[in-house]
Amino acid sequence: MRNPISEFHPLAVFLYFMTAVGITILWNQPVFLAMSFGIAFGYASALEKGRNILRSLVWLLPVVLLPVIVNPLVNHRGNTPLLYVNDQPITMEAILYGLFTGVMIAAMLFWFQAYSKSLDSDGFLYLFGKRFPSIALMVTMIFRFVPQFHKSLQEIAAVQKTLGVSTSQGTLKQRLQAGGMLLSALISITLEDSLQTADSMNSRGYGLPGKTRAKKIRFTLRDGLLFGAALGELLFFLLLWGMGKTDFYYFPALTSTGWTPEVIVFFAVTCIYFLIPIFIMIGEEIKWLFLKSKISRLPIPKHKSQP
Amino acid sequence: MQLALIVSFLLAGGACLLFFFSFEKRKPAVKDILPVVVMVAAASAGRVIFNFLPQIQPVTAIVIIMGIYCGKQTGFLTGALCALVSNLFLGQGPWTPFQMLAWGLVGMLAAVLAKVPPFRKTWAVCVYGFLASFLYGAITDLWTVMSMGESLSWPLILTAYAAAIPFNLLHGVGNIAFLLLLYRPLGNKLKRIQEKFGVLAC
Amino acid sequence: MYEGNSVEELDKRRAALEIGFVFQSPDAQIVTDRVSSELAFGLENAGVPPEEIRRRVAEMAGFFGIESWYHKEIDALSGGQKQLLNLASVMVMNPKVLILDEPTSQLDPVSAGNFISMLEKLNRELGQTILLTEHRQEELFPLADRVGLMEAGELKAVLPPKEMAALLLEQNAPLAKALPTPAKIAWALGEKAGLPLTMKEGRSFLMSLSSGTSGEPEIPEPLADGEKALEAKNIFFRYDKDARDVLKDFSLTLQRGRCLALLGGNGAGKTTMLQVLAGILPPYRGKVKRQTKKIAYLSQNPRAVFLKETLEEDFTLARQDANDWRQELSASPFFQALVPLLERNAMDLSGGELQKAALFKVMLTQPEVILLDEPTKGLDPFAKEELGDILREWTLQGKSLLLVTHDVEFSARYADECAFLFDGGIVSKGTPRSFFATNQFYTTAACKMSRGILGDAVTAEEVIQLAVGADC
Numbered sequence: 001m002r003n004p005i006s007e008f009h010p011l012a013v014f015l016y017f018m019t020a021v022g023i024t025i026l027w028n029q030p031v032f033l034a035m036s037f038g039i040a041f042g043y044a045s046a047l048e049k050g051r052n053i054l055r056s057l058v059w060l061l062p063v064v065l066l067p068v069i070v071n072p073l074v075n076h077r078g079n080t081p082l083l084y085v086n087d088q089p090i091t092m093e094a095i096l097y098g099l100f101t102g103v104m105i106a107a108m109l110f111w112f113q114a115y116s117k118s119l120d121s122d123g124f125l126y127l128f129g130k131r132f133p134s135i136a137l138m139v140t141m142i143f144r145f146v147p148q149f150h151k152s153l154q155e156i157a158a159v160q161k162t163l164g165v166s167t168s169q170g171t172l173k174q175r176l177q178a179g180g181m182l183l184s185a186l187i188s189i190t191l192e193d194s195l196q197t198a199d200s201m202n203s204r205g206y207g208l209p210g211k212t213r214a215k216k217i218r219f220t221l222r223d224g225l226l227f228g229a230a231l232g233e234l235l236f237f238l239l240l241w242g243m244g245k246t247d248f249y250y251f252p253a254l255t256s257t258g259w260t261p262e263v264i265v266f267f268a269v270t271c272i273y274f275l276i277p278i279f280i281m282i283g284e285e286i287k288w289l290f291l292k293s294k295i296s297r298l299p300i301p302k303h304k305s306q307p
Numbered sequence: 308m309q310l311a312l313i314v315s316f317l318l319a320g321g322a323c324l325l326f327f328f329s330f331e332k333r334k335p336a337v338k339d340i341l342p343v344v345v346m347v348a349a350a351s352a353g354r355v356i357f358n359f360l361p362q363i364q365p366v367t368a369i370v371i372i373m374g375i376y377c378g379k380q381t382g383f384l385t386g387a388l389c390a391l392v393s394n395l396f397l398g399q400g401p402w403t404p405f406q407m408l409a410w411g412l413v414g415m416l417a418a419v420l421a422k423v424p425p426f427r428k429t430w431a432v433c434v435y436g437f438l439a440s441f442l443y444g445a446i447t448d449l450w451t452v453m454s455m456g457e458s459l460s461w462p463l464i465l466t467a468y469a470a471a472i473p474f475n476l477l478h479g480v481g482n483i484a485f486l487l488l489l490y491r492p493l494g495n496k497l498k499r500i501q502e503k504f505g506v507l508a509c
Numbered sequence: 510m511y512e513g514n515s516v517e518e519l520d521k522r523r524a525a526l527e528i529g530f531v532f533q534s535p536d537a538q539i540v541t542d543r544v545s546s547e548l549a550f551g552l553e554n555a556g557v558p559p560e561e562i563r564r565r566v567a568e569m570a571g572f573f574g575i576e577s578w579y580h581k582e583i584d585a586l587s588g589g590q591k592q593l594l595n596l597a598s599v600m601v602m603n604p605k606v607l608i609l610d611e612p613t614s615q616l617d618p619v620s621a622g623n624f625i626s627m628l629e630k631l632n633r634e635l636g637q638t639i640l641l642t643e644h645r646q647e648e649l650f651p652l653a654d655r656v657g658l659m660e661a662g663e664l665k666a667v668l669p670p671k672e673m674a675a676l677l678l679e680q681n682a683p684l685a686k687a688l689p690t691p692a693k694i695a696w697a698l699g700e701k702a703g704l705p706l707t708m709k710e711g712r713s714f715l716m717s718l719s720s721g722t723s724g725e726p727e728i729p730e731p732l733a734d735g736e737k738a739l740e741a742k743n744i745f746f747r748y749d750k751d752a753r754d755v756l757k758d759f760s761l762t763l764q765r766g767r768c769l770a771l772l773g774g775n776g777a778g779k780t781t782m783l784q785v786l787a788g789i790l791p792p793y794r795g796k797v798k799r800q801t802k803k804i805a806y807l808s809q810n811p812r813a814v815f816l817k818e819t820l821e822e823d824f825t826l827a828r829q830d831a832n833d834w835r836q837e838l839s840a841s842p843f844f845q846a847l848v849p850l851l852e853r854n855a856m857d858l859s860g861g862e863l864q865k866a867a868l869f870k871v872m873l874t875q876p877e878v879i880l881l882d883e884p885t886k887g888l889d890p891f892a893k894e895e896l897g898d899i900l901r902e903w904t905l906q907g908k909s910l911l912l913v914t915h916d917v918e919f920s921a922r923y924a925d926e927c928a929f930l931f932d933g934g935i936v937s938k939g940t941p942r943s944f945f946a947t948n949q950f951y952t953t954a955a956c957k958m959s960r961g962i963l964g965d966a967v968t969a970e971e972v973i974q975l976a977v978g979a980d981c
Binding site for chain 2: 022028067070071073074094097098101104105108109115116121124131135137141142145146148150153167175177181182190191192194195198201206207250
């Protein structure tokens, strides 16, 4: 599915997701965690292809289960012992705490996954490049080198295979040695070529003071709105959190400040905040449904050609 | 309340940013950045060459070699960039700053130790490579440990680290193998290229 | 000296802004991962304001016809596109002088032609000052206003191209070999002044000589079928299940002790074909019958042959017995030139030396069939001649050679057979004479010059013979 969030200014996208991750980590209330997990999972799945969702579900299981198992074994606080192992109580609170820690980790990972799909490396480098121009340039250069490396590697491996050096034949030691020789030959060639890269960079003025940036992503009103929403949400949370309104305790028994009006309002606001990408997605779908009827074009008939 | 997770996350990320900042302030020349770029790209390509061995990759070995031959700064930079770039390819996660810091420190520590000449012997480098896998593991496992929140306790930390020992051992053995294969040849190549860049005077 | 200042004194900013460089390798001089950011790189460094950068980049992209691939990643470009991009990224900086170091040596003839016509356009339409060094003289020589001759680091003479051609031919200098074919033919036929440089001039020169009498076209004798060294039958290959076929119903026979040259455009699947024949890539249909397992493959970049620090170590890796290979090295008239280079690293050799060392290492593994990909790429005319001699020696020893190349002149001189690969299959095959005489475009300069005027000449020597014969 198309991801409308990725069209916002990188700064707004970054803050949006970091706020979502931050609140998810800090507020350990079970209902909230379930909500955060549900929305993050839904969002990440909407951006992924079918098979990948299945794969991430399989990979999710241990993430959630591990704390459920480990927690009760090391943490014996809690008022409700269910059974004893080695004279140590296994408490219901510890199991629940483990379960929701697992849910928190899973929610966080899905928020990160959605973030990775929403802020591509270009956007990331744009953000990063302002303060760290050399590092950003290096990352760009690495992006350029990696595919080139793979091509040269294929070439070297093909030639060497006919000369008797191959990572697919011989004993493990021979194969390792072959791999080492291929890798160091590859590095040799690329280092040598980098001398020409250096010439080319110097001749085009690399390192002169007063460098500018050609790429400029405009910070528009809608970027401002998303950024403002993220900042407002974060401040709102920090305020409640600082005042202890969001406290939730698992030990010795599950206790909380309850559903006070502030908490209800914050919960609702957060729910809307988390759903912003989904709202935009739906909004765009409707808009295009409407636009499509206006931008109607006659279909061009195509004859079938042999593939 | 998983404050510990947020704090450790910010500390690891902050340390890397602080380092990047000092690097930018030095106004790096072409000869400072090109070898690092080549080596980081090589490390990621190396994962492909050796994919006939599961779980084994030459990244740590390359980071150590860069630290030894090119100094503290370059060592840290190579490690941090290896982590950053591979995460830009594979997707970011809470582990990104921890991996950057861990590989960075592995490279930096190698450079510090290399100041003592006997350490530059191949066997000593291999011992360091083996131990470095545990340093790397200890830092990258930090985020899983920290996410346990209130259950965070010494038994938990010990359990988590004990569970990671087999992975670290495998990583350590891989490091020894790669250092045996690559330490001398890559070192010679780096020396050669530094001389050539010196002639260019960039 | 540059505008009255010595180059050393030139301030760094001025040097970067006013002198533009384009180097040999299309790949190595690219810095970033996108066409768009590469074009902006120099201007960003120079501190040009973003709005102006965008304007200048837009203008240059239009001039170079880059719009259609402006958003592409560098990895998706062809070699020719990369080199055009390198030229454009220098030209956006609006340099007063453009210096190019063998810019077309790594390109195939079609891309090189595009690149050269772009240079011509810059020179003609913008009055751009261009300084260029190059081995590829056929197209470039006539375009120059003045040609300099360098020997051992010293500038010997600077003359207009026609006078330079005459000077070189007069002295019978080794560099004369690299001159455009029309000039060489005209000189041999007794022309002294006003040597023809372009194909057009060459044809009218020949026309004025002969009264249109065409020499008897020789019918080349077809080569007798020998022992088969390698036979590919109805090969189909693709890289991925859903990809298109790179080789389609491809069949080819390589005879023992022969040199077969395979020509074809870019993307015709030449490299893939070599790798399939070598057994590196498996065909999904069809069969390659190999009489021997000793097949060596040499890729476009001879550096891929070397794995070690010195040539000596590399040769020992190929043949354990060092005395053995040393003997072979000093006994060979071609390879003994490598003896003083044994301690060197392969990366420090010149193009010709590197190619020779690569051939020697391949020879040490005692292959019976050798597959070569673009062996003449980046070589100067002398190195090419030596390569040709080595290949000829190998066929005499009974080795079978298959070379894939864009170099029509080289194939015409050294191959026993030529074939044309198009759309994944062989479309024509024959002896160099019959092959090139029937081709319109993919043929030698001598053939283009003499077609329809003087019989079926393929090499410069043949044109001269025929012309002398027609004169009598």
